[in-house]
Amino acid sequence: MANAQQNYFELFGLEPNFFIDQNDLSSKLKRLLQSTHPDRHAQGGSQQQMLAMQKTTRLNDAFAVLKDPVKRAQYLLRLVKNIDTTQDHTVNDAEFLMQQLELREELDTITKQKDASELMSFADKIEVRAEQQEDELARLFKQDSWDLDALKISIYKLQFLHKTLRDIELAEDTLLD
């Protein structure tokens, strides 16, 4: 039970699967941490404390992966199909590549103008797109036989949109300063 070989899904008593009830995941995490958290082992020996730290670290890690659609999809594909989608970033989708360039340029221009409200509406736009892309990813995972190439592209697209959202946050931080 709960050894290092257990995968992230098993840690939470789940089958490897893209569809996860986030509320359930979060309450399971809290239950598990009640057993493993270092505060629960403050009176144990140094080995026990080390073990508690390692188990809690692994649970925190697993939770971070399972709650994020990109990381979850990447982890799932590696686990089930032994495919690494974290390194390979070549996407032969000319239309998407163009969009990508345009979005980067748009963000650049807004950042230079230091226009907070423009930045907000840009963020809203990207958020909507990210949601659509997440739905698309879910649709692909729902199919009985996974189209691996389509999944790879879909993950990459979602990853790009998330990265853009983080860049928007950074831009916002500099506006605040």
Added chain:
Amino acid sequence: MALLQISEPGQSTRAHHHRLAAGIDLGTTNSLIATVRSGEAATLADLEGRHTLPSVVHYKSDSEVVVGHEAKARQAVEPGNVVSSIKRLLGRGLADMDKIKEFSANTLVESDSGMPGVVLENGIQKNPVEVSSDILRTLANRAEEALGGELGGVVITVPAYFDEAQRQATKDSAQLAGLKVLRLLNEPTAAAVAYGLDTGSEGIHAIYDLGGGTFDISILRLQKGVFEVLATGGDSALGGDDFDRAIGQYLVEQAKINSDDRRAHQLAMIKAREVKEALTDTDSVEVDFFDWQGEMSRAQIEEIIAPIVDKTLLSCRRTLKDAGVKVDEVEKVVMVGGSTRVPLVREKVEQYFKVPPLTDIDPDKVVAIGAAIQANVLIGNKSGDDMLLLDVIPLSLGVETMGGLSEKIIPRNTPIPIAKAQEFTTFKDGQTAMAIHVVQGERELVEDCRSLARFELRGIPPMVAGAARIRVTYQLDADGLLQVMAEETTSGVKTDITVKPSYGLNDEQITDMLKSSFSHAEDDMEARMLREQKVEAARVIEAVSAALNENGKELLNDEEYAAIQSALEQLNETAQGESTKAIQDALDFVEKSTNEFASRRMDASIAKALVGHEVDEIDEI
């Protein structure tokens, strides 16, 4: 083995020795110590009935150290031999000192540890860890006298926004004071514990903590005893002192005082504080400062300090965003820190969060009280079955890459403990060593971040360039402290790591300082160590026996069970003797014998947690 264990909620089924534990709020201007007695957490007063201890130390001579009110009183007489606001220097390098103006009274030099040394007029030199340790020892003595025994452990609070170096320096100070640190606890989290347990309040809470020298804002979710920090932010160099400085600047201008008159500037700060405090309850005061007499109104000082308060609200905004919480989702705002007494602070916070801020628990004491509650749980006096604090790392952890850029490996607000592994390779054929620089902060350039440590990886097996794969693991523990491990993965060779903290002490230096501080009382130290070992042995025997009773028969075979029992008997016997070393060996042996059992117990409780959950779900249907 008991088939059925019946116990009152919140009470352990095992009989315990009550062990002494305390919570310490080590503040920039004032410090406090609190403890739980008869289920009630309260701060402890000194013999004169004063609860707060000014964080001021007067070094009369090497052996004569005065901490607190008396030291503060000496400050006006001989500022050169008195150290204050030392917290601002903890875990900082000399390069950071330009920003820290309080120390104009003391001369700062670089010591061999990279930490600033404070040089006093009488020639004594102290580093920030030593000064903090003197404050901690004074508080611990107060508690030990009041409680009639040695403290088994303490929880010390730190600003949530403290970086790793500042946390490590705080822990080093406690170690130097001979205190066992059960946990470093973030100040806002401590305040949330004090409020949450007191009122049973649930939902999203914002903890607004404005102290003398630091500002913290934390957003927590409170639910069934779980205190989950969603995000934390703030400014480790912004506090009520900045109000005084701004008002003092106004006074200096009115009195037309020369800008290099340092003494007059110090007096201006003191006068400014008086004015600020007076205007908390009245609308205007008469001010007499050097050649200037005049009236100052509350509106006037509010205009002076408003930009500083607004800066804290910008932090609130950013932290709410990090937490993924909208301002109207915040149900309660808790005020912490003496500077939240300033009416303008309360007004602006209420305006921003649109709820009246809570001040039911004394904002000066609430942090120490929360720390005491946590200390009492951690030392094992209360089973604390449902209380759990889940905290986060306040600032991103990064590694220096080519071109002086910081590559983030653990983003801010990630729950701790957490670990991240990173792979490096060699640039040259036959390269056997490489250097890694770990920094903390959000900025892109390494020079804009805080330097935490430089590591040297040695003993990499010689290979062609790019063939070696060095896996470096950064582990942040529940105190937010960093450990680094490295391994060459193609050969499996563990690489040696030489850790050089950027501003701090390595273990050897701490041991040296401990030795020198105890050298005049060596017998004393040995006696103390023996006593501590005996207490520890008794505690281990009690804890392991209880564990064996609970599920030893289920989780161990007869042979394993007997091995643990025999290790316990051996420890029990050794603990009757007078050899610290023998007791330590017996303790180590018990620990070794019970490792597997501890691991199985943890797995069993994990399994139960998952099963329990499924049962709950069925119940709900």
